[in-house]
Amino acid sequence: MALGRALAPLLHAGDAVLLRGDLGAGKTTLARALLRTLCHDPAMEVPSPSYTLVQTYDAPGVEVSHFDLWRLDGPGALVELGWDDACEGIVLVEWPERLGELTPPGARHVDLLVRADGGRDAVLRGWGAQAGAVARLVEDAMKQAGEQA
Template identity: 55%
Template sequence: MRAFDLPDLSATAALAQALAPHLRAGDVIALRGGLGAGKTTFARALISALRDEETEVPSPTYTLVQTYDGADFPIFHFDLYRLDDPNDVVELGWDETVSGLSLIEWPDRAGQHLPAWRLDLMLEIIGDFRKARLEPHGEDWQTRLHEL
């Protein structure tokens, strides 16, 4: 587990920029944390880092998924808060995400469809302070986190 302080938006951007070069097609990042913790903000920073340009990233609250062209692979940004049934992820193109990077807000809504091999990024507000904790699931993620 690695922990980072995120006092402001530039700290979130810096963490996203540090992580971006370690990512590849097939990766899954579960963005955890309550409402307003900064999940969409982190996704926005990471998508911008992977595209090498500031990118407009609306919250996929209603669309449930938004797709972006990254420099090297597509990026699938999910917000599953409004998902009624875990099996509904299949209709969102869940099986095609192996070709790119998946960023998933409210990942537990996917139930058994959530891949076991993934990076958990937990965002937390403590008082007026923000923190990110990165928890690798799988040996490969562990190795990559060491290199961060």
């Protein structure tokens, strides 16, 4: 959750965040923290889009779409769900390997790995010029949450 809260202020319209990890790695938990922070509502209900495939939220100044592609029948179905319009706002995507050729070229990646002790490691890629800011924000957020960066 600390990672989601730390990353949220760095996101703007046109950004795509691709969340990778095995079942139970924390993709939806991370997405919930991002969404609650982006929408300035820490108690906001954020259901998993596992069955609906997409949930849309109105954050101040930007629409945010949370996709879960686990059950996606193929990239063509994504177009029917409004993928192109969603990409004008912020998109959070669980199971992004199912995007195929629709993967945004400048996407930011968060790979979640479950450690043997049950903790999580996150590998962040594609943050470019923001990499230093990301590292500082994540470290600060993890310290505040009492977690190890």
